[in-house]
Amino acid sequence: DAKTTQPTSMDCAEGRAANLPCNHSTISGNEYVYWYRQIHSQGPQYIIHGLKNNETNEMASLIITEDRKSSTLILPHATLRDTAVYYCIVRDNNAGNMLTFGGGTRLMVKP
Amino acid sequence: GAVVSQHPSWVICKSGTSVKIECRSLDFQATTMFWYRQFPKQSLMLMATSNEGSKATYEQGVEKDKFLINHASLTLSTLTVTSAHPEDSSFYICSARGGFNEKLFFGSGTQLSVL
Numbered sequence: 001d002a003k004t005t006q007p008t009s010m011d012c013a014e015g016r017a018a019n020l021p022c023n024h025s026t027i028s029g030n031e032y033v034y035w036y037r038q039i040h041s042q043g044p045q046y047i048i049h050g051l052k053n054n055e056t057n058e059m060a061s062l063i064i065t066e067d068r069k070s071s072t073l074i075l076p077h078a079t080l081r082d083t084a085v086y087y088c089i090v091r092d093n094n095a096g097n098m099l100t101f102g103g104g105t106r107l108m109v110k111p
Numbered sequence: 112g113a114v115v116s117q118h119p120s121w122v123i124c125k126s127g128t129s130v131k132i133e134c135r136s137l138d139f140q141a142t143t144m145f146w147y148r149q150f151p152k153q154s155l156m157l158m159a160t161s162n163e164g165s166k167a168t169y170e171q172g173v174e175k176d177k178f179l180i181n182h183a184s185l186t187l188s189t190l191t192v193t194s195a196h197p198e199d200s201s202f203y204i205c206s207a208r209g210g211f212n213e214k215l216f217f218g219s220g221t222q223l224s225v226l
Binding site: 043 | 156171
């Protein structure tokens with residue numbers, strides 16, 4: 001799997017949008033972009049994934065650049081419970097392989 | 112969404128004892144399960160991949176005789192930490208996948224503390 005680069009940490013004010021960037025410049029055509037988050041002392045939680053098109057679900061939106069070399073996870077109205085480590089991962093679904101976790105971004109939502 | 116149940120949530124044991132951790136897929140059949148380990152303030156590190164009915168594949172540096180994995184059914188995988196020592200204290204997390212290109216779902220993790 002290609003590697004990803006994320007900022008180590010970010011702060012966000014409660015109620016504002018949190019925009020978490022991820023670089024994946026070596027992503028291949030078959031690789032999807034996945035986002036998971038891990039709240040302290042819990043297992044990772046799936047958020048969203050996409051291949052080329054932007055995606056939106058009840059948790060977040062995923063914006064993927066046209067060249068697919070970077071993406072942004074958007075939490076539209078961050079709450080204190082969104083404080084967590086957010087992992088951006090690229091994975092070839094057809095390879096059926098595991099997820100390789102990088103360092104992630106520690107998002108702190110502040111009141 | 113799919114649910115993966117992991118038990119126990121935490122365990123404290125004496126050095127030299129063995130500990131078994133269970134991972135169950137509750138509403139889907141998991142052909143493949145993955146076991147991760149996470150030390151404080153670090154990311155998840157893959158330990159092994161287990162496919163139902165076959166031997167697990169271990170990552171480099173992970174002792175297969177120490178971390179025994181059994182995936183005897185499509186809904187259950189177990190990780191047994193044998194002869195645990197304090198350095199085995201960690202957060203162990205399982206994940207499961209239904210189909211080949213399905214997204215992964217994670218258990219809630221097991222905090223192991225070896226005294």
